[in-house]
Amino acid sequence: MKKPVSRILIINDEKLILKEFIKGLNAAAKSIENPLGLIFSGVTTAQEALQSIEQDGDIQAVVVDDTLYTLKNHDQKARNLQMTALELVQKISHFRPELNIYILIAQEKEDEVVDALFSETVDGYFYREERDYRGMYRILNAQLQEKTRTPFYDQLKNYVFMAKDAWHTPGHSSGDSLRDSPWVGDFYEFIGENIFRADLSVSVPTLDSLMEPTGVIAEAQKVAAHAFGARQTYFATNGTSTANKVIFQTLLAPGDKLILDRNCHKSIHHGVVLSGAHPVYLNSSVNKKFNIYGPVSKKTLYQAIEEHSDAQALILTSCTYDGLRYDLPPIIQAAHSEGIKVIIDEAWYGFARFHPDFRPTALEAGADYATQSTHKVLSAFSQSSMIHVNDPDFNEHLFRENFNMHTSTSPQYSMIASLDVARKQIMLEGYKLLSRTLELAKELRIQINATGVFQVLELPDLLPDEIKHDNIQLDPTKVTVDISRCSFTIEELIQELFERFNIQVEKSTFNTLTLLLTIGTTRSKVSRLYDALMRIARENRSPRRLYQTTEIPVFTELEYLPRDAFYCNGELVPLLNEEEIINSSLIGRICADQITPYPPGIPVLVPGQIISQEIIQYLISMLRSQKRIEIHGIVYDGYLPCLRLLTATEERNLVKLN
Numbered sequence: 001m002k003k004p005v006s007r008i009l010i011i012n013d014e015k016l017i018l019k020e021f022i023k024g025l026n027a028a029a030k031s032i033e034n035p036l037g038l039i040f041s042g043v044t045t046a047q048e049a050l051q052s053i054e055q056d057g058d059i060q061a062v063v064v065d066d067t068l069y070t071l072k073n074h075d076q077k078a079r080n081l082q083m084t085a086l087e088l089v090q091k092i093s094h095f096r097p098e099l100n101i102y103i104l105i106a107q108e109k110e111d112e113v114v115d116a117l118f119s120e121t122v123d124g125y126f127y128r129e130e131r132d133y134r135g136m137y138r139i140l141n142a143q144l145q146e147k148t149r150t151p152f153y154d155q156l157k158n159y160v161f162m163a164k165d166a167w168h169t170p171g172h173s174s175g176d177s178l179r180d181s182p183w184v185g186d187f188y189e190f191i192g193e194n195i196f197r198a199d200l201s202v203s204v205p206t207l208d209s210l211m212e213p214t215g216v217i218a219e220a221q222k223v224a225a226h227a228f229g230a231r232q233t234y235f236a237t238n239g240t241s242t243a244n245k246v247i248f249q250t251l252l253a254p255g256d257k258l259i260l261d262r263n264c265h266k267s268i269h270h271g272v273v274l275s276g277a278h279p280v281y282l283n284s285s286v287n288k289k290f291n292i293y294g295p296v297s298k299k300t301l302y303q304a305i306e307e308h309s310d311a312q313a314l315i316l317t318s319c320t321y322d323g324l325r326y327d328l329p330p331i332i333q334a335a336h337s338e339g340i341k342v343i344i345d346e347a348w349y350g351f352a353r354f355h356p357d358f359r360p361t362a363l364e365a366g367a368d369y370a371t372q373s374t375h376k377v378l379s380a381f382s383q384s385s386m387i388h389v390n391d392p393d394f395n396e397h398l399f400r401e402n403f404n405m406h407t408s409t410s411p412q413y414s415m416i417a418s419l420d421v422a423r424k425q426i427m428l429e430g431y432k433l434l435s436r437t438l439e440l441a442k443e444l445r446i447q448i449n450a451t452g453v454f455q456v457l458e459l460p461d462l463l464p465d466e467i468k469h470d471n472i473q474l475d476p477t478k479v480t481v482d483i484s485r486c487s488f489t490i491e492e493l494i495q496e497l498f499e500r501f502n503i504q505v506e507k508s509t510f511n512t513l514t515l516l517l518t519i520g521t522t523r524s525k526v527s528r529l530y531d532a533l534m535r536i537a538r539e540n541r542s543p544r545r546l547y548q549t550t551e552i553p554v555f556t557e558l559e560y561l562p563r564d565a566f567y568c569n570g571e572l573v574p575l576l577n578e579e580e581i582i583n584s585s586l587i588g589r590i591c592a593d594q595i596t597p598y599p600p601g602i603p604v605l606v607p608g609q610i611i612s613q614e615i616i617q618y619l620i621s622m623l624r625s626q627k628r629i630e631i632h633g634i635v636y637d638g639y640l641p642c643l644r645l646l647t648a649t650e651e652r653n654l655v656k657l658n
């Protein structure tokens with residue numbers, strides 16, 4: 001493993017003193033153990049300091065001298081002041097909140113300095129005249145060590161090295177059941193010894209319990225909360241799909257209103273059924289040219305908040321799969337002014353806190369809850385997610401009950417460890433890695449456009465008219481490419497990239513391809529992708545037209561609560577009759593399931609919703625499409641595609657919503 005470098009920046013305009021400090025601190029670092037590679041360097045102005053913090057991702061802490069940046073600007077004439085210590089501290093912690101900040105007090109009135117910085121995130125103070133370099137080094141080093149700790153992972157590793165005999169689950173018993181097997185020993189070898197050794201269970205009390213954490217899991221969650229700016233953080237081992245459901249069941253009693261985007265992830269629709277909530281669906285904006293469904297317009301959102309001020313919660317996805325990010329602060333403020341709790345599904349945005357280009361995060365914008373698929377965009381194993389809570393009225397007991405209801409009593413410990421490690425990484429090198437990812441995203445965009453055939457869709461291309469003035473931002477690490485000028489259909493292109501060039505992409509629509517850059521994207525991968533696209537482009541095949549798809553039909557009335565409709569037995573009714581003609585008897589009936597064609601992945605029907613002719617026609621056109629489309633929720637009776645509908649008796653027994 002490479003040795004880390006931890007640069008500590010000293011900011012002081014008195015060159016001699018600065019030199020003395022750097023010399024003294026570096027000498028201390030050399031003579032005392034220095035596993036984190038602390039190196040001290042200095043600058044004499046605030047501007048240089050901010051520049052260094054922006055350019056040098058290895059900076060882990062700053063030491064600000066308060067005489068230069070005096071808090072009250074007393075000596076303005078005598079000193080070349082640029083900003084006060086307070087302003088500088090605020091700027092640094094706004095730009096990179098993960099940095100440790102220390103103040104070097106030179107004034108006599110240290111109480112004044114401490115008071116003025118009281119509300120800021122200052123990690124410590126040193127009195128300049130003491131010149132206690134070794135003492136300073138020890139404190140800076142110890143606090144950085146604290147940040148590098150991964151409480152759960154450390155304990156897991158220690159436990160594995162203790163090599164205790166396992167008389168408990170899992171049945172593979174540290175891999176011993178597989179290791180010497182002539183039939184399945186290859187699996188042991190392929191997956192790796194430590195995966196099995198670290199696959200432990202609640203039978204090991206020193207590893208704490210995900211369901212009632214009081215030890216190393218509690219500690220790991222606490223450090224994560226601090227890193228992500230939350231009051232509380234919970235590790236979820238069933239993905240954000242479960243995280244969303246846990247929050248719903250905590251906040252929503254049956255019949256409580258929830259405002260949601262129709263284009264939200266299916267876990268949210270499932271959460272509506274499970275919680276028994278009364279959903280208020282909002283129409284997503286749609287980019288008709290590329291058939292991309294985007295954020296709900298601000299106008300629609302404000303209207304819904306006003307009309308449904310009795311709603312308990314609002315949930316939005318930010319950023320979306322395509323990287324579109326809401327202007328959250330005013331929306332959250334509007335919801336809060338009506339007492340509506342705000343949940344933001346940040347499944348695709350778990351890294352955002354660690355680079356200013358991506359902020360504000362949902363929590364920074366005032367959200368009560370944020371769910372993040374740490375595994376989608378950071379270094380955690382699949383299914384490892386985090387739930388961050390900032391709700392001032394948080395009911396911890398209720399949340400815990402719901403969390404436990406959805407959590408396996410045998411969680412995968414490597415996943416918990418990976419959340420711990422992902423947090424450590426993004427805190428210590430996130431800024432550096434994200435800066436590189438942004439750079440690669442920029443280069444990739446230029447290269448793709450240089451093919452002359454493939455074109456990256458930028459914010460103005462992606463935004464439909466209705467949200468053009470909503471201050472929506474684009475996360476540049478999601479790259480959506482218009483492929484309509486290459487001769488391939490999307491399926492052919494995906495296959496070509498996969499089979500000929502060994503490239504697997506993230507997702508597609510009929511005319512676009514979405515590439516996901518993460519902190520794991522390398523320059524080599526970018527070059528290989530560019531090479532592949534350039535080769536395909538140079539083959540000079542004749543372009544095809546933009547593939548036109550039908551827009552999803554408007555949302556019809558919701559007649560019953562989705563949960564009530566879903567739990568009916570219902571009856572299966574075919575979409576087409578035997579002559580392959582639309583079955584018009586479906587019109588006006590109530591669907592018991594959620595029907596979602598993928599792509600675009602937006603439900604055209606949810607349980608409890610009235611079926612219209614337009615909806616049936618849409619479903620049939622999807623079934624007859626040349627492109628293979630999955631339609632989740634359709635049931636086949638032999639070859640006949642059917643919908644599960646409420647029977648007349650079931651309808652009579654249910655309470656109507658309106």
Ligand SMILES: Cc1ncc(COP(=O)(O)O)c(C=O)c1O
Nearest residue numbers: 238239240241265317345347373
């Ligand atoms: C917006 C959104 N929310 C939630 C999820 C579910 O996340 P997970 O895969 O972590 O369960 C996804 C998954 O694709 C998603 O796109």
